[in-house]
Amino acid sequence: MSNEGNCGYVAIIGRPNVGKSTLLNHYLGQKISITSRKPQTTRHRLLGIKTNGNTQIIYVDTPGLHQRQHNAMNRYLNRAATSSIVGVDAIVWLVEALQWTEEDSFVLNTLANISTPIILGVNKIDKVSDKNALLPYLENVATKQNFTDIVPISASKGHNLVELETKIVQLLPVSIPLFPEDQITDRSERFLAAELIREKLVRRLGEELPYRLTVQIEHFSSEKNLTHISALIWVERQGQKVIVIGKKGKGLKSVGIEARKDMEVMLGCKVYLQLWVKVKKGWCDDERALRQLGYADN
Template sequence: MDNVEPVSRCGFVAIVGRPNVGKSTLLNHILGQKLSITSRKPQTTRHQVLGIKTEGEVQTIYVDTPGLHLKEQKAINRYMNRAASSALNDVDVVLFLVDRDRWTEEDDLVLRHLQGVECPVILVINKVDRLAEKNALLPLIQQYSEKYKFADIMPVSALRGHNREDLEAMITRYLPEGIHFYPEDQITDRSERFLAAELVREKIMRQLGEEVPYSMTVEIEEFKAGPRLTEISALILVERAGQKKILIGEGGSRLRQIGSEARRDMEKAFDCKVMLRLWVKVKSGWSDDERALQSLGYTEIK
């Protein structure tokens, strides 16, 4: 009997959903390492991030996206919605993440963006490990299945790993045959410079209250990579002097804590010692200025 050569598959998978539903957590756990930053605050993810997983003959290229949200109060909100909706173009599969306990207006917004999508859409019901009644799952699946013609539905726990391997196997069935686009050991298209800025922003998102994180961005001014030490200088921009005071903290204590936590994560990610310097500067109105956003790396999504 002739040996059958394994089929090479490669394709793009967009992960979409409303803010704070677990898209970045799912991606990180599929990859087995931290790539997209996470926090409990909505709109933590601001950019499209590619996460590449290669196992044998299968290469799956995940596109993590900002959460689609109803309010577009500022230029940065409009940018995030464009980044999310544009991910639906030219992908092979869409994962639509929803929560197990409530369907919102923003979920309906995502559904509207899915109209006209020609590739398979898999509904992923997240956080099912938190269902109080396990027998409530089947009625929930039935209820959600009536909202759209989904190719498949998979209940998961992105955080706990429930059904994650089954979801990956399901995705693989929809990937087209073809050669791999990226080297086997590459996990993202983003630079270490980008990841450093994101890690600083994550620590601010996690540590501070509601106002400051949404009026803040991080710009890497210096990134010197060496074999044993990487030197990084990061500028944190806020919109008001009061926000700068909060971010720095009494005697610089808050900024030191943010820097310490970010540096530890960078050393894990870059596998070397890191010297991290942080500064805070007020740049009024940056989040509602299209030109300022582009200069800060929020490049226009076509």
Template sequence: MSQNKSSMVERSGYVALIGRPNVGKSTILNHILGQKISITSRKPQTTRHRVLGIKTEGLIQAMYVDTPGLHKEQKKAINRYMNRAASSSIKEVDVIVFVVEKLQWTDEDQLVLEQLMVARCPVILAVNKVDQIEDKQKLLPFLQKLTAKMDFKAIVPVSALDGHNLSNLEEEIGKLLPEGEHFYPEDQVTDRSSRFLAAELVREKIMRQLGDELPYEMTVEIESFEDDGELISINALILVERDSQKSIVIGKGGKRLKLIGQEARKEMERMFDAKVMLKTWVKVKGGWSDDDRALRSLGYDDV
């Protein structure tokens, strides 16, 4: 039996994962790729940069752009940077996946929707965390309300944590990707450097360890990254804005910093499939998160 002619065509395109902070965009990306590319934590605005995850399956290559959550407060330069990173992605992709959370519609969801109204590409709505809905009968009326808000190409309920229904989401995305040759080799999963991924892993462990103790005035800079084929040696500098924050990161007798380093090293060894020697230390750099020049020097310049 002959296959449908359109299914035999190579497709390739960029797919932006857009939404307010903490709706699960990075978790969706990691599950689709089958490995961690974007760091995750329960804290809003964990994702600060656009991160590209590439999935090639048969004739379809989708380049997923994980974006910082669009948010209302823009008190500091870093907040404005994150919003620019998300907003600019809307204009540069072939398909948008708008991620919202089960049975919730907030002012920030509305802010995202207003930006998507002027998008020139098709928009799919992904309703995440549906596994957490106790009364499943509430889902259908919620989906009907969302349907009225915009002409979505598809509405797909998903659960990013356990991967539920993500294959359906990928199928809907695949239908909308333009015909064209693949941009990247079949086995490439991101365009980000190992250096960038190492910095992100250290930052993830800090955010997970410290919870509400440390505001977002913390970043990580990799000062050296050397791979001799047998061992990867990494020096990571953790920047904070005040001495009191430095004490929090280091912890009593240096225990907190040691644990952060241990957890980050283990994950780096899994990610890079190599032995890793990681050294970390903490430095105070006052006001970096509200200084455009400092942000650029720290790698916040990919918008």
């Protein structure tokens, strides 16, 4: 009997904070991509692999496409996002219901010469109180690009996600699965641990600081039913270090507790987590520092 089914790569793209990582996590049934209400939470191209029988969808979660190019980090994020739409079998472009921003137009321009099939996912329909306003919006966005399908969804509530995924599968080539059926991402546990710490920091801190910090795992080792993890939180200025640590160390302690709980769920064992905060001036606008901290182009 043949193992051939439908298998291929699907890029999830859109402007920052439109729900791409939430959609991916929902499809996988567990968190591999961190989320927050702040834009640019996702910084890395990340594969989420969903296998159902002989059907395998390899989702490519991407940083939000945005117009700001003022530092090395912003330029890296856009390169990571735009490179992810090359060579995929289908694209799911997320927009927010009843919203159309300059950054949505920027995504539209980025996709202008793409021949890959594009499904438009109109997200956050659960937040639309006047459902009558949805139809004119859908009719309007339908004129902007030759979409294969337009599917109104709610990634956070799970509305219409089965319908969206059915349409995705129809666009995938006939192929044997490319990854083992029990593999859900191409990223290591070490990478995911760093991202969990960064998620807690992003959610806890004010508007600007999350973009000025990153997390680097220094030590990761497992023995019996315990994993030891130590991590460095890099910021750009001494004042930022003080904010991250918090009064009497309470900020850093609560980040550690929240991250450790998520790590224990992810790893299925007890975790001993140590965190330190260090200053590396100007790392956000230093290409070499970015590479050293794990921001390397794929």
